[in-house]
Amino acid sequence: MRTVIIGSGSWGTALGQVLADNQQDVIVYGRNQAEVSDINENHHNTKYFKETELNPLLTATQDLSVVEGADFVLLAVPTIAIEDMCKKIDGYLKPNTIVINVSKGFHPETNERMSDVIRRSISSNKLSSVVSLIGPSHAEEVVIRQLTTIDAISLKMEDAKQVQMLFSNRYFRIYTGSDEIGSELGAALKNVMAIASGILSGLGYQDNTRAALITRGLQEMVRYGTFFGGQERTFMGLTGIGDLIVTCTSKHSRNFECGYQIGQENTVDNFWANNTKTVEGVRTAKIVHRVAEKNHISMPICEEVYQILYNHKKPDTCADSLMLRDLKEEFR
Ligand SMILES: NC(=O)C1=CN([C@@H]2O[C@H](COP(=O)(O)OP(=O)(O)OC[C@H]3O[C@@H](n4cnc5c(N)ncnc54)[C@H](O)[C@@H]3O)[C@@H](O)[C@H]2O)C=CC1
Ligand SMILES: O=C(CO)COP(=O)(O)O
DSSP, X not given: OEEEEEOOSHHHHHHHHHHHHTTOEEEEEOSOHHHHHIIIIISXXXXXXXXXXXXXXXXXXXXXXXXXXXSEEEEOSOHHHHHHHHXXXXXXXXXXXXXXXXXXXXXXXXXXXXXXXXXHHSOGGGEEEEEEEESSOOHHHHTTTOOEEEEEEOSSHHHHHHHHHHHOOSSEEEEEEOOHHHHHHHHHHHHHHHHHHXXXXXXXXXXXXXXXXXXXXHHHHHHHHHHTTOOGGGGGSIIIIIHHHHHHHOTTOHHHHHHHHHHHHTSSHHHHHHOOSOOHHHHHHHHHHHHHHHHTOOOHHHHHHHHHHHHOOOGGGHHHHXXXXXXXXXXX
């Protein structure tokens, strides 16, 4: 069985190494010459992992036709590039390919979840199913083989199980599930909460505040996710509370880091002027604002993040906005 990973960034490289460690036939496609040669010639991807030497079995290419005949194609590019990438690879795919999604967020214009984008953008006869491989997993820790558990979620359980077998090993354990809506919504929304957590830390708030944020953030995720048909218990698992904890508390999280900078500077201006990193929660905050408003879903924390990012609300005024809200609705 052959796997092609599309994207030579941090997550594509780390997942490629998991498969190389499992002695699977795997290659990474990257559009960036420097990243591709760094992997092939130096067994490093220095831009993302300064110190780490990669498994020498991991190779990379800039030739997209490598996708031809692959059994598994894993898309490790930001959500904004998924539709375009699906259209680019469609011509190379053989029938019944399992396409693996690892991106966390929504289509920037249509607000669709990633599985829906992929199903719409790839010819149906080419696709066995989409499997979302998501959960609490910073690439920086997977690449140094820290113990990690994530979910393989698919509407076709036999495909989820194939992905489980492909990736599982002594440091990377995969669980399967079928609640695509609950899992993908949890994975997307936790990025907005991680920005909120970063902002609060940057403003100087400590442990009580973070516990409040994680707990009340989870309530918002459940409210939003169940409104759209996700199952409440999914949010108690790896793609919900698991991913929420890891991103709301970790220095590796780009969403947390973005929030931290905004909180410390008490303004969003430098972030918009200088950010070059993949911070999925920023676009997700805008989509959640739009969708929640239309459907009357109460999302107070997400709304504050949206107001800071897009309406230049001062971060240090948001604590009062949240803490002094009308208490009538708060019964648990
Ligand atoms: N890095 C991590 O720890 C994890 C990331 N993810 C998700 O994986 C997705 C990818 O993120 P990362 O690998 O972290 O990002 P990254 O920024 O490290 O790498 C992104 C890669 O995609 C390529 N790329 C960007 N735009 C492109 C385009 N328009 N067309 C083709 N290629 C393009 C870049 O050249 C780069 O190789 C995101 O949705 C992220 O939320 C999920 C779990 C863990
Ligand atoms: O999703 C992630 C870990 O599970 C990565 O988080 P960031 O995108 O915030 O770095």
